[in-house]
Amino acid sequence: MNNQTRFLVTIFLSALASLGLGYFFDVKEWILYVFIFLVGVIAIHFVNKNLSTYTIGNYIIISLFSIFLLVSTKGEQLLLQGNHFILYLLVFLLGFIYVNFILLAILTIVLRYKVESKELEISKFRILIYGLPTILIAPLYLIAFFPGVLTPDSFAQWGQAHGAPYNNWHPLMYTLLIETLIQIIDSPAIVAGFQILLMVLIFGYCLYRFELRGVPRKILYIVAIVLALLPMNGIYSVTVWKDILYNLFLLLFTMNIIEMVLSKGRWISKSGNISVFIFSSLGLIFFRHNGFPVFLVFSMFLFLAYWRQWKQLLPITLSIVIVHSIYTGPIFEALKVRDSDPNELLSIPSQQLANVIVHDGIMTEGQKNYINEIFPLAMWKEYYHPYTSDPIKFSDEYNREAIFPNRFNEYLKVWWSVSLQNPTLVIDAFVKQTSIVWQINEPEGLGQQSTYVTYIHENKYGIERITVSENIRNMMTEYLEVSKTEGVVKMVIWRPALHMFIALYFGYIAYLRFGMKSLLVLLPFMLNIMSIFVAVPAQSYRYLYGTTLVMVIIILYSFLSEKEKSKNVS
Incomplete structure (x- = not known):
């Protein structure tokens, strides 16, 4: 031709x-x-x-x-x-x-385009340099929404930190952190300040590690500014949610795996690196309930990939598992911690049953009678929201005792048989309920996701919004509002499914550079996504906030290379 x-x-x-x-x-x-x-x-x-x-x-x-x-x-x-x-x-x-x-x-x-992987000697002061944009911008959110952002979830833990009985519905570790910090200043501002500091250090550390690998400073300065300007980082840094710390630790944990892959496992042999790995692992397992299974599953793949480093990996992994066991065992008992509500795991099955009921699907009289025990059939139809299970599971009429603790097997049998009888309806319910995970184009109407809040929920602790600077509040409020303008702007900034796609795409490019073991870098955030996928309760961006953070470093990672690798795409 x-x-x-x-x-x-x-x-x-x-x-x-x-x-x-x-x-x-x-x-x-x-x-x-x-x-x-x-x-x-x-x-x-x-x-x-x-x-x-x-x-x-x-x-x-x-x-x-x-x-x-x-x-x-x-x-x-x-x-x-x-x-x-x-x-x-x-x-x-x-x-x-x-x-x-x-x-x-x-x-x-x-x-x-590639950056040759190097191991340079650079001052750790660079961590603060790369964290500087976040140091300058994040406090503006605290000034704008002082003393922080608190929702009902926030006050559930704030109350425990102030003497209410402990429960593990929201991870106890975040409650204990709040309880420790308020010994300094009894204000949400101290929690927000801690979160800003941790965000600064983790962002700075990740970019510092990329500079050690040879990424030009100009590019890293741009990335540092982008991270500081991303609206979710700003508003979440002052929001009292356990999800914020969990996702920051997910970022740090992923950065550590990048180092493992680039060094062919040798990174974990140094004592300082072991400390960073343990720190990120503990943060991963303690600040959200799905963190521990994510860590366990990932650890199995890590052992398979780097079995030659078993002398380092085995004691590290065992020590983390033992710490978690002691924490959830004797420490929970000593603190009289009540278990979390197991019903939180049934969001997807509940939505599927509700969709079958709403559309008059095929059910036997026995199935109807049992489901009616859990929640009156007429109320399933009235309360069903195709994108969130909260209206049903938080209703006063919802009877948990018809499921837990003694009838869970019966629930599973009924759900499974109803699903087999109505495959189209249960798939439809699953697709809608999980749209926050996989759908880039946000569903209109009921399917719209929640992005952020700026209020302080009504509470009995006397915590109210304090106006520090009306001008800064107006400026930051307008900035946040612009970020969620309907259409392409909101999709690009706030839709986690797009960020997942970009991370996987650039992860594939990294695979072409580094080979099969580079896929380990994708595993932690994908395991997190899968854990959300099977139990997502609502369309809330915060569950997948870590996907956005990890996307940024995977893009950087995909531009690195090893000298011996071929230039060919194959």
């Missing part, structure tokens, strides 16, 4: 693919079609010039990414409504072709 023919084919293919993509996403402005077309021409031309560098595996993986991206971002498709199924299929195929070329082009560009 000569150059002129290749050029004409590129133009024609880009025009068709751009038209398909435009119809798929309901693009109406002609100027956007022009932009999409020009980007498509560049991507197709670039990919055609590099066809020899791609493997069958590249095509398969990028195709899977493309399908997920299209399905996850699909909207109402108003331009296609009323048309034949064949047209829908054709538009999807053209959009698929377009996205494929874009992702392949990005893949090739990133793999061409």
Whole structure:
């Protein structure tokens, strides 16, 4: 094929693919079609010039990414409504072709640019330098919303820290942390200050580690500023939620795994690194209930990958498990800690049963009678919200004793049989309830996610909003509001499914550079996502906040390389 023919084919293919993509996403402005077309021409031309560098595996993986991206971002498709199924299929195929070329082009560009992995000697003072933007910006949120942001979840732990009986519904460790900090100043501001400090140190440490590996300072300064400017980091730093610390530790833990992979396991042999690893692991397991299973499952894969380092890994892992066992055993008993509500794990099954009831699905009289014991059938229909289980599980009429502690097996049998009888309805309920995890395009209406709050919930502790600076409050409030402007802005900033996609995509690029063991870097945050996936109670961004943080360092990680690796994509 000569150059002129290749050029004409590129133009024609880009025009068709751009038209398909435009119809798929309901693009109406002609100027956007022009932009999409020009980007498509560049991507197709670039990919055609590099066809020899791609493997069958590249095509398969990028195709899977493309399908997920299209399905996850699909909207109402108003331009296609009323048309034949064949047209829908054709538009999807053209959009698929377009996205494929874009992702392949990005893949090739990133793999061409690399930072040689190094082990430089740099002052640890750089940690504070990289944390400086957060030091400057995060306190503005504390000034704006002084003494912090507290919701009912916050006060559930604040009350325990002030003498109420301990319970482990929200992790006790965060309660004990609050109880310790208020010995200094009995104000939520001290908790917010601690969270800001921890955020600064972890952000700074991660970027410092990348500088040690040879990433240029200019790039790291930009990343430091971006982290400080991201609205979730600012408002969450002053929000009294255990999720904030958990996700910060998830970031630190992932950074440690990056070091493990880059050093081929040798990083864990140094005492200072062991201390950092243990610190991040303890934070991971103590500040949210799903952290311990995430750590255990990950540890098994870590042993398989670096079995030669078993003399370091085994005692570290055992010591962490023993500490957790002592903490949840004798210490819980000594403090008379009440167990968490096991019903929190039944969000998905409850939503599936509710959807079957609402749509008058197939159920036997025995199944109806049992489900009616848990919650009156009429109220299942009245209280069912397809995107959150809270209205049902927090209702006064919801009878937990019909499930726990003695009838859980009966509940599982009824749920399973009802699911087999109504597969379409239970899948529909599952897809909606878990949309926060997998759906990039936010569902309209009831499916909208909660992002952040700025209020202090009504409480009996006399904690009220204090105006330190009206101007700063107005400025930060407006900044937050702009960040969740409906459409692309909110999707890019606040939708965790998009951040998961980006992290996995750049994680795949890292896999092409470093091989199979590099997938360990993706495992902690993916295990966290999977744990949320099976028990997500509501559409709240905070559950997946760590995905955004981890995405940032995985992008940086994907630009590193080993000298002996081939330049080829394969």
